[in-house]
Amino acid sequence: MDTQYDDFRDMVRRLAADRIAPHAGDVDDKERFPEEGWAALREAEVAGLPYAGALGGGDGDLLSQVIAVEEVAAACGSTALVLLVNWAGTSTVVSHGSDELKAEIVPRVAAGDAGAAWCMTEPTVGSDLSAIATTARPDGTDWRLTGQKRFISNAPWADWYAVLARSGGTQDFGVFMVHRDDPGVSFGPHEKKMGMRGSPTADVNFDGVRLPASRVVADPVQGYRYINGELNTSRALIAAQALGVAQGAFDAAVAYTCERHQFGQPLSRFQMLRGMVADMAVKIESARALLYDAVGLIMDGNPRARGRISMAKLLCSDNAMSVTTDAVQLHGGYGYVRDYPVERMMRDAKITQIYEGTNQIQRLLVAKSVYEGR
Numbered sequence: 001m002d003t004q005y006d007d008f009r010d011m012v013r014r015l016a017a018d019r020i021a022p023h024a025g026d027v028d029d030k031e032r033f034p035e036e037g038w039a040a041l042r043e044a045e046v047a048g049l050p051y052a053g054a055l056g057g058g059d060g061d062l063l064s065q066v067i068a069v070e071e072v073a074a075a076c077g078s079t080a081l082v083l084l085v086n087w088a089g090t091s092t093v094v095s096h097g098s099d100e101l102k103a104e105i106v107p108r109v110a111a112g113d114a115g116a117a118w119c120m121t122e123p124t125v126g127s128d129l130s131a132i133a134t135t136a137r138p139d140g141t142d143w144r145l146t147g148q149k150r151f152i153s154n155a156p157w158a159d160w161y162a163v164l165a166r167s168g169g170t171q172d173f174g175v176f177m178v179h180r181d182d183p184g185v186s187f188g189p190h191e192k193k194m195g196m197r198g199s200p201t202a203d204v205n206f207d208g209v210r211l212p213a214s215r216v217v218a219d220p221v222q223g224y225r226y227i228n229g230e231l232n233t234s235r236a237l238i239a240a241q242a243l244g245v246a247q248g249a250f251d252a253a254v255a256y257t258c259e260r261h262q263f264g265q266p267l268s269r270f271q272m273l274r275g276m277v278a279d280m281a282v283k284i285e286s287a288r289a290l291l292y293d294a295v296g297l298i299m300d301g302n303p304r305a306r307g308r309i310s311m312a313k314l315l316c317s318d319n320a321m322s323v324t325t326d327a328v329q330l331h332g333g334y335g336y337v338r339d340y341p342v343e344r345m346m347r348d349a350k351i352t353q354i355y356e357g358t359n360q361i362q363r364l365l366v367a368k369s370v371y372e373g374r
């Protein structure tokens with residue numbers, strides 16, 4: 001990897017250590033928005049990383065986005081989630097939206113002055129998006145949006161919501177850009193979660209929300225294809241988040257085993273624990289290698305990227321769960337209390353096996369790619 005990426009990683013790592021990590025425990029404890037971390041990411045222009053320079057962004061490629069998310073997540077998973085969901089929420093506009101829609105939404109999000117979210121899940125619709133019940137009906141030249149979206153990250157903090165809604169026949173879905181202040185938009189209560197407690201999560205309700213045609217992302221019946229096209233990138237970012245959380249827990253555990261003494265020697269001298277640390281290191285580095293390989297395929301537009309990114313999301317998140325659990329074990333009783341970060345990291349890791357396509361769904365996709373490749 002060239003030094004340009006190394007320098008960027010160093011910059012984000014320092015930023016995360018100085019301005020994000022010190023607040024991560026409080027953000028989790030109080031279930032509050034990670035204001036300090038978000039301010040740091042805005043000031044360092046990390047918030048605008050994926051967007052074109054012409055739209056006020058940093059022209060950062062997918063590998064630099066992955067590196068940014070990894071480093072932020074190693075300090076605070078919630079801050080990383082706010083960041084990457086902002087990027088996901090604007091991704092279909094960036095890839096397919098009109099110049100007018102891009103100009104309305106992207107520059108403020110790139111500057112970190114507005115937030116974004118993406119809305120697919122519903123109360124009765126999770127893994128099977130083909131059953132989406134939220135509808136968009138033509139109303140003159142406008143559209144009327146009605147339905148309910150569940151577990152929406154960045155809600156109600158975000159200004160813009162990319163909503164996948166049924167716009168016609170059984171296979172017809174559109175992506176509709178809804179503003180928080182549009183009449184008919186309301187939000188459910190803040191979800192009280194196991195982890196990622198600094199990332200806001202709520203239902204978003206649409207009660208006949210009237211939207212001008214300019215708020216539809218391109219073709220109103222191609223939305224499923226547009227969202228599907230963004231999943232390689234969003235899964236890479238979730239995999240990076242999982243990897244970052246694992247790395248943060250690993251670093252904390254290694255430091256602890258050097259400081260803590262039992263039986264007259266540091267924990268790091270016990271062979272049984274050295275074996276655990278070695279297995280954790282292998283889990284992290286093998287997950288990172290697979291993720292970067294998948295990111296390379298995505299950046300090259302290689303069709304094998306689809307199966308590979310599902311493998312990477314699966315491995316990074318399963319390994320994050322295992323590594324964070326072992327990091328708690330290495331801390332003994334201190335791993336179980338909130339004075340040390342590893343119990344937060346273990347709780348944060350769990351969701352990475354669930355969202356952006358559960359790991360059961362990733363296994364289905366991996367198996368599909370295996371059989372299609374024959």
Ligand SMILES: Cc1cc2nc3c(=O)[nH]c(=O)nc-3n(C[C@H](O)[C@H](O)[C@H](O)COP(=O)(O)OP(=O)(O)OC[C@H]3O[C@@H](n4cnc5c(N)ncnc54)[C@H](O)[C@@H]3O)c2cc1C
Pocket residue numbers: 085117118119120121124125126127128150151152153154193196201351354355356357358359360361
């Ligand atoms: C903190 C948090 C943040 C989230 N953020 C967002 C967001 O920003 N935007 C958004 O749209 N959604 C978001 N989600 C929703 C998330 O993506 C879904 O929860 C996830 O896709 C799973 O859907 P579900 O919860 O309905 O589970 P279900 O689909 O009901 O699945 C339940 C179980 O059945 C398994 N299962 C389902 N189908 C199959 C199958 N065919 N074969 C084998 N097993 C199967 C699943 O793997 C899972 O174990 C978020 C969720 C959480 C908890």
